[in-house]
Amino acid sequence: MEKTDSYKGFEITVKLESVRAVSSEFTVGPPVGYVAVVSVCAADPKRPIGVPIRLVTEGNRVFGTVEDAFTAGFSAAQRVIDDRTGP
Template sequence: MEKMYSYKGFEVTVKLESVRAVSNEFTYGPPVGYVAVVSICTADPRRPIGVPIRLVTEGHRVFGTVDDALTAGLSAAQRVIDDRVAP
């Protein structure tokens, strides 16, 4: 899943990577969580700001829901942008 946001003249893309449990039979189970991969670009012209950021929870665990991962990804991008454009 991928979602794009606009924030203070920047484009933020939060892409989610599913993390799946592997059973003993080598088949994939349902997702056990998500890693958020955050990319920030200038809006016009479109240029990347740094490299994509991979996010997990503070306890180094994957996010349990799509909403948690998307919210954390957007929040992290907003902090990076605010630090970059702060006077």
């Protein structure tokens, strides 16, 4: 899953990677959570700002819902942009 949005002239892309449980029988179960991969690009000309950031929750746990992962990803990107551009 992927979402893109703009913020202060930058483009934010958040991609989610599913994390699946693996049983002792080597079968893959349903997703148990998500890792958010966040990229920030200057909009014009389009060029990346730094490297993509992989986000998990405190305690190195995956996000439990798609909404939580997307929200955390966009919030982290906004902080990066705000630090870069100032208030």
